[in-house]
Amino acid sequence: MDSTTSILPADDLRHLVESGGAPRLVDVRTPGEFETAHIPGSYNVPLDLLREHRDELRAHLDEQVVLVCRSGQRASQAGQALAAAGLPNLRVLDGGMTAWQAAGGPVSRGRARWDIERQVRLVAGSIVLVAVLLTVVVPPAKWIAGLIGAGLTFAALSGTCAMGMLLAKLPYNRGPRTDLDSVIRALAADRP
Template sequence: MAPPRWLRWLLGGLLLLAVGTALFYRDRVDPAAVEAWIQGTGGLAPLLFLTLYTIGAVLFLPGSVLTLAGGALFGPVLGTIVNLAGATIGATLAFLIARYLASDWAAEHTGGRLERLKQGVESEGWRFVAFTRLVPIFPYNLLNYALGLTRIPLLSYVIATLVCMAPGAVAYTYLGYVGREAATGAEDLIRKGLLGLALLALAAFLPRLVARLRQRSMLEVDEIHQRLEAGDDLLVVDVRTPEEFTGPLGHIPGAVNLPVDELPRRLDELSGATDRPVALLCKADRRSAKAADLLARNGFSDVHMVRGGMTAWNEADLPIERVSSSAATEGKGQ
């Protein structure tokens, strides 16, 4: 159940106050005194620093500075473990705070290109998280909250964050261990190494994201029906199995049946439709999302998904057919 509006406003206000206070006093804190205090706690020092790192991530304190401090305090091995744990826990906490306070608001108020961007990010899921963690130009603190506004699964977010922040954590922890003064050249080398890793991630990921962004937002079944009734040049592609196509739910009159598992090797059957509006549907909308990704990556410029698929179509009591799939697939790509 969604939290009451007043509670979200109250918690959001308290969070902003805490962030503002942390940023205001950030330059007034003596790092040497803090390090001496942590070292004075003995065996509790790693746990104390992990807690401070987690809180710092939530309050927008710079993660690179904290990571350097962890290396200086605990060395390259323990420092990396503590830093990576603190960064991951802090990132997860910020993610959950954003999801609790504002994800519903974001879902209701995003539209147009921003909505398409959000859908593209959500469709990529852990891949987008991995990409942004590997690319050093994305601000760590802001990204934690921004991703919480999406529907990316928590477990995927946590695992991708942990794994893909590890290279940077190892590098900056070691830099903190050897000392900034003794490693001014090493910092530049580390940045160049991470940038190279980021470019590899960019080359692998960017085509997928571009393909996602080329997709259009979902269409409702009523709109599909109206466009077909009006004679719109809309190609309806049903990506269910032939058995489902002719089964109890039936199919939309005039729909083309191309099962999603067969779609990669049957794309030539749609070669004449790359510039036509294409509506994809399945039983709900899961398989149609996979098909939309494939079509967008193969040059189809106007791809849509039908929200709720044939389930929603039947619930709306719209016309259906249950003829053989071979008859319905005549004229594919025309």
């Protein structure tokens, strides 16, 4: 976490929202995840879009900003990117949408999808299971399971997941298209 980015507990954000003093909420999950469930009034700016266009977005995020994702990890990465672009007043929703829902915060729901993390567990587990079963016939297949294990270890240590990034690009996970122009129009239209 960058020194200019702080943590905001879900209960504190819920009280801010209920009192009418909500900061600008930027949800950095994929459009599909956002469509499934999000905090009402939040803006979907996927992490990859935010990283690529942080300087353009900075001009539209000059007030208090709370970054949201599923658990807080991607929001922390977004906070680092925006802090590097010179944006002050950044906070990350502690525990992300998981904590928000546990705190009883309101949620807008859309089409249900499995979250990316669950999809990664399904795909990685299935590959390992098939590789282990395949070793009965083709012993070197054990290395497939080893590669998946190495990839998961790297994902945990680096905070990135190549399989998750690939799964996020599937049509099932994309949801409605989110581009820079539509994000900037939405941010500018709702500016106080």
